[in-house]
Amino acid sequence: MxxxxxxxxxxxxxxxxxxxxxxxxxxxxxxxxxxxxxxxxxxxxxxxxxxxxxxxxxxxxxxxxxxxxxxxxxxxxxxxxxxxxxxxxxxxxxxxxxxxxxxxxxxxxxxxxxxxxxxQNRRWDGDFLTVKENIEAGKFGEVFKIESRVHGSRGIPGDWRGEKEHGGGMVLDWGVHLLDQALLFYPGVKLNTVYATLDNVTNQLVDDGFMAILGFENGVTMHIEVGTSNFISLPRWYVLGQDGTGIIRDWGNDIEIVRALGVDEGDVVPIKTAAGLTKTMAPRRDDSIHKEQMPEVKSDIRDFYKNVMAVLEGKAERIIKLEEVARVMRLMEAIFESAATKKVIEFEK
Amino acid sequence: MxxxxxxxxxxxxxxxxxxxxxxxxxxxxxxxxxxxxxxxxxxxxxxxxxxxxxxxxxxxxxxxxxxxxxxxxxxxxxxxxxxxxxxxxxxxxxxxxxxxxxxxxxxxxxxxxxxxxxxQNRRWDGDFLTVKENIEAGKFGEVFKIESRVHGSRGIPGDWRGEKEHGGGMVLDWGVHLLDQALLFYPGVKLNTVYATLDNVTNQLVDDGFMAILGFENGVTMHIEVGTSNFISLPRWYVLGQDGTGIIRDWGNDIEIVRALGVDEGDVVPIKTAAGLTKTMAPRRDDSIHKEQMPEVKSDIRDFYKNVMAVLEGKAERIIKLEEVARVMRLMEAIFESAATKKVIEFEK
Known part of the structure; x- marks a missing residue:
């Protein structure tokens, strides 16, 4: 049709x-x-x-x-x-x-x-899909932390995006993507707590960056962050599980995964820093860890419109559900409230 | 003497x-x-x-x-x-x-x-001194965020450090260093708010990692984090200022500083990611940024004992002040309280 x-x-x-x-x-x-x-x-x-x-x-x-x-x-x-x-x-x-x-x-x-x-086009972002697929495949064991950051250094664009009355600011602009992605990792799991801070570095009218700590009922913590005064970027994704760590350094990169092997390293040799010793933070012996790169998951953003048309023809369920959109909106409101009150918001009990 | x-x-x-x-x-x-x-x-x-x-x-x-x-x-x-x-x-x-x-x-x-x-030997750590000196020299302009992380992948050492009754756990072990350093950046500035989460990944008796967000009265936010299940490490230091960003990737490294120059880049060319455009996050043109490496500041940890002896001889003021030690102790207590109650602690009004 x-x-x-x-x-x-x-x-x-x-x-x-x-x-x-x-x-x-x-x-x-x-x-x-x-x-x-x-x-x-x-x-x-x-x-x-x-x-x-x-x-x-x-x-x-x-x-x-x-x-x-x-x-x-x-x-x-x-x-x-x-x-x-x-x-x-x-x-x-x-x-x-x-x-x-x-x-x-x-x-x-x-x-x-x-x-x-x-x-919500960034549901098709390869980096997001790669993290999600590797988590679901158990590559990290039980995950306890997911960090998602987007860093730029240009401040807020000099158009309506810098004006509050037009709905400017980074929570609404980029946050809406990262928070939408965040809520897709564990469908049905309650998000108990939200703590957030906003930045006003180059713009005093709207937030030009933010950081939100999300505490889920299943014990997973997510750290969601957008910055526009970051001249050096931290990695796009960082995932911590009981068995391993994953990182995607930038858009379009593969995910690097490092996991522990069941190798007894014997006595740990402490590392000497300028002002002290540490065994806890000593690097692992190469034979006690496994490193791999998993390729970026490919997607086709045309599937967004194909889904819209299929829904209109009664042939498919919608991918972007309005209750998901409403939940992200409530979450953005909780972020604004947390930042304004400097308190933790109890989001879903 | x-x-x-x-x-x-x-x-x-x-x-x-x-x-x-x-x-x-x-x-x-x-x-x-x-x-x-x-x-x-x-x-x-x-x-x-x-x-x-x-x-x-x-x-x-x-x-x-x-x-x-x-x-x-x-x-x-x-x-x-x-x-x-x-x-x-x-x-x-x-x-x-x-x-x-x-x-x-x-x-x-x-x-x-x-x-x-x-x-408190890590006051002599070269990485800490390098960050502090470059902040004080104005290399980043007005600083709004300081992030300090120590990541290892060995869990908690298998001795008394894993037991609560002996004062184990990473807040008390590594946190005491990182928090002591954090409170030295802005002497006399009140720390208004503390929000923290604890990890129990490989040890259920004591925290084997933590994250604390410190909100200072001067508008600076600090992110302090220790992890022992991190098979890939995030950078040791990350500093954001109005004019530039600094990073120290690991102990013993120089600090990399990237700052903006007053170059008009003209129209920004948006970058195309798999699922969308972004102007905000487009990389800068090389001629609009200045990159430099500042060498690690050197120190001599023997100065700790030399100061102790000089104080005993009445020739010097003590470097490690007991009111500083007491403030760090109160901060660690606030971190435990925040994590237990899932609330922001009002630390100093």
Whole structure:
């Protein structure tokens, strides 16, 4: 079955969607609308149809899917208007700015019977899938800590992403991805506690970085961190299990795994540092550890749109579930509350 | 002036002290006492004088300094007995197991007029001194985060260090060093909040690792972490400032510093990852950053004993102050309380 999509908002991410959709069978882009004339002119220069207005776009009966790729604060209003105009909706992330707004969007979906989902594209990131697959394969034994970091050094982009009223800040921008990934490791396991701090290094209006410590009911601790003033990056992923450690240093890298072997090393020779001895921290003998590299798991981000179309045709379950999106939204609110109150938030009992 | 030291407890660390003292002018070791016959025999085999008993050692009028290098739970009783016998005391770290015990030791020092200090030897670690010197030299601009980690993969040593009643566990063993260092960066600045988690990966009796997030009144956050099930180590030090980032990957390494230059990079080219674009996390152009390596700051751990002797001779102020030792002890107690209650501890208001 053929599907036709129109885009509200035509900035950088919409351009990425446009390119992606060119390679997806049975999905075509009918046109775009953007409130900025410069973006409309740009679309025209690329040979893309530009509607006369948002109303014009929503009135196009050939369109069954509307992609919303605007600043975050207007996702809600546009999504509700689109569903009420009979369109299915894909919203860019973060879906909106708070749980109350998200509820209005979900209510609109139920009221209109239209499909509504969020472009949580980083569920397809190879690094995330690689960590998840190796954890599930038992490569680390029982896992007790997962650390997920994204570090850059450019501060917050100088557009609406730096402004609070438009839903700027790194919790909503990158956090929404890393937290969504974090909650997928142990489905059904309660997240008991959230402790977070926010950074305001280059921007005082919104957080330009954050750190969140998540305590799960199964004993796993997750450390989720985004930084935009990090001129040297810490590794993208770091996983600790009873039997071994895994690391992915950067996007697109394989995972390095180091595990213990059952080799008796005999007496440990302490290492001498400048100011003292340590046996505890002495390195292991090479024959007592096993090192391996597991290749990055490959994925195809086109599966996002293929799933949207299959759901619309009644052939598949949705991959991005609204209760998952709502849980991530509540978690981001808990992070803001923890940072503001300097307290641990009891998230799920 | 010549000084004579005797050792109570002759395990691994005492052997290290013994070797060190051989190279210090005006300080000699009169002999040792250990409750274990095997350790006494070992000392004799090295030609070291072994006293008949602890009482015999404390009765030796030639001895003016007693070093206590026993398991942690008996430091207090031995220190008080030694001071009451007229000896000055150097205790291994952690000085004792709780603030109440430490107060008894400090009271004994005041009552007897004898000098009492703690071997916080890692104040002389080159990595710590290098980070501190570069922060103070303004290499990172205004610092907002300091991360200090020590990672090993051997679990807890299989001796008394794995037992709670002897004061085992990594908070007391390694934490006492890292926390002592942490509190030296900003003297006089209040530590407002403490949040901590403990690990029990290979040992259920005591913590075999921990993570503490320290929130200081000046806005600096410190992340202090010890792990003993880490088969791949994260860097020893990681420092974030407004103008740059510093990293020391392992003991004995120089510090790598990367700072921003005031170069306009023009339009940022987004990087394409498998599942999306990012401008925020795009790497910098080489001409917009400055990289340098600053050499490790050198130190001489013999300065610890030289300071002890100078204090005894009335020629210097003590380097390791008892109020600092007491503050670290309170901080370790706050870490245990935070981990047990899963709450943020308000440490200093």
């Amino acid at each position: 053929k599907h036709t999509l129109a885009m509200v908002g035509f900035g950088g991410m919409a351009g990425w969607h446009y390119e992606l959709i060119q390679s997806i069978d049975d999905l075509t882009v009918a046109g775009i609308w953007d409130i900025k004339e410069s973006r409309r002119e740009y679309a025209k220069s690329k040979g893309i149809h530009v509607y006369e207005s948002r109303e014009d776009l929503l009135a196009d009966e050939s369109v069954d899917i509307v992609l919303i790729a605007t600043p975050n604060d207007v996702h809600k209003e546009i999504a509700i208007a689109a569903m009420e105009a009979g369109k299915n909706v894909v919203s860019e992330k973060p879906v909106t700015l708070c749980s109350a707004d998200l509820k209005e969007m979900i209510d609109a979906s139920e009221r209109t019977g239209k499909f509504f989902t969020v472009h | 010549k000084h004579t030291l005797a050792m109570v407890g002759f395990g691994g660390m005492a052997g290290w002290h013994y070797e060190l003292i051989q190279s210090i002018d005006d300080l000699t070791v009169a002999g040792i006492w250990d409750i274990k016959e095997s350790r006494r025999e070992y000392a004799k085999s090295k030609g070291i004088h072994v006293y008949e008993s602890r009482e015999d050692l404390l009765a030796d009028e030639s001895v003016d300094i007693v070093l206590i290098a026993t398991p942690n739970d008996v430091h207090k009783e031995i220190a008080i007995a030694a001071m009451e016998a007229g000896k000055n005391v150097v205790s291994e770290k952690p000085v004792t197991l709780c603030s109440a015990d430490l107060k008894e030791m400090i009271d004994a020092s005041e009552r007897t007029g004898k000098f009492f200090t703690v071997h």
